[in-house]
Amino acid sequence: MHLFWEHGYEATSLAMLREAMGLTPPQIYNAFTDKETLFRKALTRYHETEIGFALEALSAPVPTREAIRRLLLGAAEAYSRPGKPGGCLFVSGALAASPQAQAIADELKAYRKASEAAIAQRLAKGRAMGDLPEGPSVEGFAKYIAGVMNGMSIQARDGASAEELRIMAQTALAALPAEGQNRGASSKE
Amino acid sequence: MHLFWEHGYEATSLAMLREAMGLTPPQIYNAFTDKETLFRKALTRYHETEIGFALEALSAPVPTREAIRRLLLGAAEAYSRPGKPGGCLFVSGALAASPQAQAIADELKAYRKASEAAIAQRLAKGRAMGDLPEGPSVEGFAKYIAGVMNGMSIQARDGASAEELRIMAQTALAALPAEGQNRGASSKE
DNA sequence: AATCTTCCATATCGATCGATACGAAACCTA
DNA sequence: TAGGTTTCGTATCGATCGATATGGAAGATT
Structure with a gap:
C-alpha cells in the first residue's frame, strides 16, 4: 500500500x-491474482485504515461548519503523517495513466467523486437544518471542499508540513459562512 | 504536449x-535528443502558451484581491478549455513517478513551487501596500491559493466544467478578506 | 551516365514490464 | 524407509519500453 x-x-x-x-512472484500471484487486484486490495485497506477521519468528521453530531473543520484538519494530519507517503492515495494512485490503466484511473476517480458526494450529503443535511445559510449551492461547496482536500494532497506531496496544511485548512474554512452569520450579499464576486 | x-x-x-x-523514431530522436528532453520542451511550450493568465493576473496593476480573483478565474478557464486535456500539466505530468523518473517529478514540483512563490511575492507586495490586511502569513495564503489551484486541476481532470471551476474559484476567494474590510478577529478557528 | 554521398524508414536492439512454467526440496503416506 | 504428492523458488516467458543500427532510395558530383 x-x-x-x-x-x-x-x-x-x-x-x-x-x-x-519479501515474497516471490508466484506467492504474490497466488495471494492476489494479479497486480490490479493487489492494488484494489491496497485501496480497500487504505480506505479502512488511513482515512477514517473523514467519515468521523462527516457523521459527528456537530454543526456543519464544525464538521467541515474536522474534515479539513483531519486531512491536514492524515496527509502528512510521519513515516507515511505524503498526500492521499486516491490522488497519487493514478492522476494520469496510460490507456492500459484507464480502469484503475477511473476507479480512483470514482473514489474521489464518492468523497465529494459524501461531503455534499453532509452539507445538504446542514442546509436543511438551516445550518449553512448562504453562498453557492451545496454541490458547489462540496466541490470546493473536495477540491481543497485534493489540493492539500498535492501540497503535502510537495513537502508541506502538518502545520502548513493546518493553516491551509483553516484558510479554506474561512470561505464558509460562520454559523448564523451572514457573509454579506455579494451575489457575484 | x-x-x-x-x-x-x-x-x-x-x-x-x-x-x-507523424514522425519516425529516428526523426524524434534527431529533433529532441530523447524522451526527457522532449518532455522538457513540452513543459516550456506549455508554460509559454497555456498559462499566461497567471503572470498577467499577478502583474496587473489592480488591488491584491482582484489580482488573486483574476488568477483563480483564469485557472478555472485554462483548466477546462475545450479540446485540451483537463487540469494543469504541472500537476498531471508526474504527481507520482517511478524512481527512474524522479528527476522529472522533481522538475514539475519545482514548477509548482515557483508558482506558489510568484503568488507569495504578489501577496507580499499587497501586504506591504496595506492591501492584504489580516489573516495568515503571506506564505500561508500563497500555499492556500496554490493549493486551491492544484485542487481545481484535479477537479477539472475529474470532469468539472468551466462554470463549476469558476464557482470553486469564487468560493475560494471568499477566504480572503475583502479590501479595507476586517474579517472579524477569530484568531483561532 | 556512372558513381558516390547523404539521408531516412524499417527492423531490431538490450532492458524491463507483468506473469508463469518447471525442477528441486520438503512432507505426508504406506 | 521408500514412494508419491505437494509446495515453492528460480529461471524464463511474450510484450513493450526507450533508443539505435542498417539497408535502400534519393540527390549531388565527376
Whole structure:
C-alpha cells in the first residue's frame, strides 16, 4: 500500500512489491491474482485504515461548519503523517495513466467523486437544518471542499508540513459562512 | 504536449508520440535528443502558451484581491478549455513517478513551487501596500491559493466544467478578506 | 551516365514490464 | 524407509519500453 501510495499504480513495479513484501512472484500471484487486484486490495485497506477521519468528521453530531473543520484538519494530519507517503492515495494512485490503466484511473476517480458526494450529503443535511445559510449551492461547496482536500494532497506531496496544511485548512474554512452569520450579499464576486 | 498533459510523462509512450507527430523514431530522436528532453520542451511550450493568465493576473496593476480573483478565474478557464486535456500539466505530468523518473517529478514540483512563490511575492507586495490586511502569513495564503489551484486541476481532470471551476474559484476567494474590510478577529478557528 | 554521398524508414536492439512454467526440496503416506 | 504428492523458488516467458543500427532510395558530383 505504501509503495502504491508513494509511486502510484503504474510506476510501482512487481520487483518493488516483491522486495517490500519479501515474497516471490508466484506467492504474490497466488495471494492476489494479479497486480490490479493487489492494488484494489491496497485501496480497500487504505480506505479502512488511513482515512477514517473523514467519515468521523462527516457523521459527528456537530454543526456543519464544525464538521467541515474536522474534515479539513483531519486531512491536514492524515496527509502528512510521519513515516507515511505524503498526500492521499486516491490522488497519487493514478492522476494520469496510460490507456492500459484507464480502469484503475477511473476507479480512483470514482473514489474521489464518492468523497465529494459524501461531503455534499453532509452539507445538504446542514442546509436543511438551516445550518449553512448562504453562498453557492451545496454541490458547489462540496466541490470546493473536495477540491481543497485534493489540493492539500498535492501540497503535502510537495513537502508541506502538518502545520502548513493546518493553516491551509483553516484558510479554506474561512470561505464558509460562520454559523448564523451572514457573509454579506455579494451575489457575484 | 497534449499527450503528456493527458497521460503524464511516464504513461506516454514513444509509440503514442510517434503516431501523434507523424514522425519516425529516428526523426524524434534527431529533433529532441530523447524522451526527457522532449518532455522538457513540452513543459516550456506549455508554460509559454497555456498559462499566461497567471503572470498577467499577478502583474496587473489592480488591488491584491482582484489580482488573486483574476488568477483563480483564469485557472478555472485554462483548466477546462475545450479540446485540451483537463487540469494543469504541472500537476498531471508526474504527481507520482517511478524512481527512474524522479528527476522529472522533481522538475514539475519545482514548477509548482515557483508558482506558489510568484503568488507569495504578489501577496507580499499587497501586504506591504496595506492591501492584504489580516489573516495568515503571506506564505500561508500563497500555499492556500496554490493549493486551491492544484485542487481545481484535479477537479477539472475529474470532469468539472468551466462554470463549476469558476464557482470553486469564487468560493475560494471568499477566504480572503475583502479590501479595507476586517474579517472579524477569530484568531483561532 | 556512372558513381558516390547523404539521408531516412524499417527492423531490431538490450532492458524491463507483468506473469508463469518447471525442477528441486520438503512432507505426508504406506 | 521408500514412494508419491505437494509446495515453492528460480529461471524464463511474450510484450513493450526507450533508443539505435542498417539497408535502400534519393540527390549531388565527376
